[in-house]
Amino acid sequence: MFRNIIKLNRGLSRYYSTAGRRSSNGNKGFSFNSNSVKVGGAIALSALTITGLSTVLLEQEKKEEQVEVNATEEPKKSEKEYKKAMDTDYDIESFKYVIIGGGTAAYYAVDKILENDKEATILIISKERDVPYQRPPLTKNLWQTKDDNVVNTLSFSDWSGKQQNLLYEPESVYGSEILQFVKTRSVIDLHIDEKLVLLNDGKLIRYDKCLIATGGEPRNFKFTSTDKEKITTYRTVEDFKNLYNFIKDGNKHVTILGGGFLGSELTCSLGLNFGEKGIKLAQVFPENGVYANLFPEYLSNYATEEISKIGVDVKTKRLVKDITDNNGRLTVLLDDGSSFDTDHVVVAAGIIPNTDVVKSTTLEIDQVNGGYVVNPELQARTDLFVAGDVASYYDFSLGVRRRVEHHDHARATGELAGNNMSTKTTPNPYTYQPFFWSDLTPGVGFEAVGNTSAKLKTFSVWEKKEGENEEQKYNKGNIYYLNDKNQVVGVLCYGNYGKMDTARRLILKKRVIQDLNELQHAIDFDEHH
Ligand SMILES: Cc1cc2nc3c(=O)[nH]c(=O)nc-3n(C[C@H](O)[C@H](O)[C@H](O)COP(=O)(O)OP(=O)(O)OC[C@H]3O[C@@H](n4cnc5c(N)ncnc54)[C@H](O)[C@@H]3O)c2cc1C
Ligand SMILES: NC(=O)c1ccc[n+]([C@@H]2O[C@H](COP(=O)([O-])OP(=O)(O)OC[C@H]3O[C@@H](n4cnc5c(N)ncnc54)[C@H](O)[C@@H]3O)[C@@H](O)[C@H]2O)c1
Ligand SMILES: NC(=O)c1ccc[n+]([C@@H]2O[C@H](COP(=O)([O-])OP(=O)(O)OC[C@H]3O[C@@H](n4cnc5c(N)ncnc54)[C@H](O)[C@@H]3O)[C@@H](O)[C@H]2O)c1
Structure with a gap:
């Protein structure tokens, strides 16, 4: 991926501070003069002047032990700097x-922008330490x-045996004037009319086009125990490394709270791969x-039994009241x-969903589903786009x-x-129907598309093979979800892979199904990859 960036980097003899762009210090790259940042009552000084992204990464790597920036903390000088920035003569870092x-x-x-716009200058701002993965x-x-070294290599085999890395691109790719990445910083406000973003260290950045792709924050609960090392959420590569290092030597008891995607996949992975090492699990x-x-109820019951079979103590219909x-x-x-x-x-x-990025301007938040409301072209406002988990869109x-x-x-x-941010032609609407997949045990895995809420009426078709016994009945199947008009949604x-x-x-046809048996052969069970 990033098909064009290598070429772009090599051919680059200009810097982003070309005519019409302003740079606060005349440096070639993004300069990051951060201020005193108050951390948990102490003052941590981080005075970084950085040119180019690779330096950003290197410098911040060194500082990580000492400087923890509290993502939610309001910066001291932000107000003043913010007001100054409204003055159009104020010199401030700009990115297209x-x-x-x-x-x-x-x-x-970013991949698409690089493909469309040879003049692009891009800044990615991320709360995390790692480049996109x-x-x-x-x-x-x-x-x-x-392989215990997986916490360093982050490499693995995919379903077909091909070796892959968790990172989409190596860190070095982000070290150019075209594309820069600032880690462990968060955007705490967006001034939409002025096209400014405010970082949690007081830095202001001007943009021509902006994308909010902030995903979501794991939900957590308040318990009597406040041990942050023992009670964790799980979303990032850091979380993976910590949990892996904790369990790799075996002989521990781990409790997973939750019966959705994350809780069930993690429980199965730990059970299947670390059960023999003495990792005991409760879900x-x-x-x-x-x-x-x-899942329809029968399949949910079956998958739960399969998880029990790998030795997990599955506690259904139970809420955790407290942890001490x-x-x-x-x-x-x-x-x-x-x-x-x-x-x-x-x-x-x-x-x-992380919708706390915009404070000084009102952006509509979907009151039912959460997330920023976007139009079909994925815009929340002119030149402001939203994508991923945090976008509420019309399907x-x-x-x-x-x-x-x-x-x-x-x-x-x-x-x-x-x-749509970088095209010279008319922006396109989002008409795609995304799919998702999940794998729990070798016998429980699927791909799905559309509205697959268990609240809907379902019709299941299971592949039958000659001489098959009861045990194998949930080997391959298609489950159709129907709305109240009897249309497949x-x-x-x-x-049964490759059928999306x-x-x-089938969903697009919106055909009213008169007799459910019409669906018996709607999707075949042939191997097809
Ligand atoms: C462990 C795990 C396994 C998954 N497995 C599957 C799967 O098998 N199949 C599937 O279809 N989906 C899966 N998903 C879901 C899928 O990964 C998400 O839907 C996807 O990552 C969403 O992408 P995103 O870019 O919208 O958000 P994210 O990937 O969450 O990225 C958002 C980023 O923005 C950063 N951020 C947030 N706020 C700010 C701010 N104010 N300033 C700066 N940075 C900020 C966050 O720290 C984060 O790095 C899985 C999710 C998890 C957690
Ligand atoms: N294969 C995939 O698509 C995949 C895999 C992993 C994670 N994810 C994504 O990661 C995110 C996190 O996944 P998730 O499983 O946490 O979310 P989820 O929405 O899939 O499941 C939430 C689960 O939380 C549990 N829960 C809620 N309140 C609870 C309480 N008080 N006590 C105990 N359990 C409670 C419920 O069991 C519920 O099923 C989601 O966005 C999910 O889509 C997706
Ligand atoms: N259509 C297919 O047959 C197919 C198969 C695998 C992967 N993919 C694509 O690859 C992407 C990422 O895959 P990955 O390999 O990094 O992640 P992964 O290994 O988690 O597998 C991703 C997908 O492959 C399916 N899968 C797993 N084992 C399989 C097998 N033995 N035969 C066929 N399918 C299997 C999973 O259920 C899931 O749908 C997905 O977005 C998916 O679109 C498609």
């Missing part, structure tokens, strides 16, 4: 494209490597079974009055407004937003 967030949507947006392997492939959630919001410290371990108290001891708790209870084929928290959607909206292909385009076409 500013991307807030450094995840999947951000990555694909994919999250799906954090609960799957990375745990299967059988606790309020629903009757895992994926209860997605207990002589270096934790005690988990459930709502039925029972309790058990554990060494670590991972809270996997959904995310809250043309389903005829509803919704927000999707999956990889393929982040990729597709990122790419479209990047295109979602499809889940269980163990057929499923999309």
